[in-house]
Amino acid sequence: MNIPNAVSVLRLLLIPVFIWLVLTGETAWAGALLGVIGATDWIDGYLARRLDQVTEVGKMLDPIADRLAVAVAVILGLTTGVLPWVFAWAIIIREIVIAIGAAYGWTKGVRRLDVRWLGKLATLLLYFSITTFYVAHGLDMRWLWWAALAVGVPGLVTYYIVAFSYLGDMRTAIAAGESPGPDR
Numbered sequence: 384m385n386i387p388n389a390v391s392v393l394r395l396l397l398i399p400v401f402i403w404l405v406l407t408g409e410t411a412w413a414g415a416l417l418g419v420i421g422a423t424d425w426i427d428g429y430l431a432r433r434l435d436q437v438t439e440v441g442k443m444l445d446p447i448a449d450r451l452a453v454a455v456a457v458i459l460g461l462t463t464g465v466l467p468w469v470f471a472w473a474i475i476i477r478e479i480v481i482a483i484g485a486a487y488g489w490t491k492g493v494r495r496l497d498v499r500w501l502g503k504l505a506t507l508l509l510y511f512s513i514t515t516f517y518v519a520h521g522l523d524m525r526w527l528w529w530a531a532l533a534v535g536v537p538g539l540v541t542y543y544i545v546a547f548s549y550l551g552d553m554r555t556a557i558a559a560g561e562s563p564g565p566d567r
Contacts, residue, residue, distance in 0.1 A: 385431075385434070385436040385438065385441075386430055386434060386436065387426075387427040387428070387430040387431035387434065387436050387437075387438075387441050388427070388436075388438065388440055388441045388444055390423060390426050390427040390430065391427045391441060391444035391445050391447075391448050392444065393423075394420050394423055394424075394427070394448040394452070395444070395447070395448050395451065397416060397419070397420050398420070398448075398451060398452055398455055400416060401413050401416050401417055401420070401452070401455065401456070402455060402459065404416060405459045405463060405465075405517075406459075409521065410463070410465055410517045410518075410520045410521035411517065411518050411520075411521025411522050412521065413517050413521070414513075414514045414515065414516070414517025414518035414519075414520075414521060415514075415518065417452065417456055417510070417513065417514045417517060418510070418511075418514040418518075420448075420452045420510075421452070421506075421507070421510030421511070421514060422510075424445070424448075424449060424506070424507075424510070425503075427441065427444075427445050428445060442495070446498070449506060450478070453474070453478075453506070453509065453510070453513070454478065456513050456517070457471050457474050457475060457513065458471075458475075460513065460516060460517065461475075464520075465516055465517055465520045466513065466516050467516075467532070470532070470535055470539065473539055473543075474509070474539065474542070477542055477543060477546050480546065480550075481546055481549065481550075484549070484550050484553055485553075487553075488553045488556065488557060491557045492557075492560065493553060493556045493557060496549055496552050496553060496556065499545055499548060499549070501541060501544065501545050501548070502542075502545040502548075502549070504541060505538055505539075505541035505542040505544075505545050506542075507538075508534055508535070508537060508538025508541060509535065509538040509539065509542060511531075511534050511538070512531045512532070512534045512535030512538050513531075513535070514531075515527060515528075515530060515531035515534065516528065516531040516535070519531055
């Protein structure tokens with residue numbers, strides 16, 4: 384356990400608090416907490432590089448915290464009516480396709496694909512959008528809902544572009560018999 388991994392674990396521990404806030408009807412506070420979870424996404428990676436504490440565990444914890452937070456927020460947002468259903472389902476379908484691709488790649492020996500900067504941008508836009516949908520719902524602010532949609536649609540398009548890039552990386556890795564290097 385090191386400082387960056389502790390940040391990732393803390394982010395994971397905040398997810399049940401987020402769930403509790405949503406289930407108790409405190410969607411504005413849930414949105415604010417999701418914003419904190421999303422905003423601290425970069426901290427663990429930054430600290431790991433800065434403190435020379437990059438670990439294999441950390442490389443797994445960070446994306447798990449991201450995927451889990453987004454998955455929980457999207458599923459709860461869909462079931463509670465916080466997120467537009469088309470928006471939520473578009474994210475869910477993308478995640479299912481990526482999960483199937485990752486599972487297939489794993490069976491072919493691909494253990495890891497490097498994160499793309501465009502993927503980080505898409506995640507940032509979606510975190511911001513989903514957070515804003517929650518806050519807009521909790522505060523009953525329709526104009527904020529439209530702002531969330533205005534950020535979310537480009538985020539979603541970018542998310543799909545990155546998905547196709549990752550699937551291409553997976554195909555390349557399978558053909559080469561190894562994980563490809565980073566796209567920088």
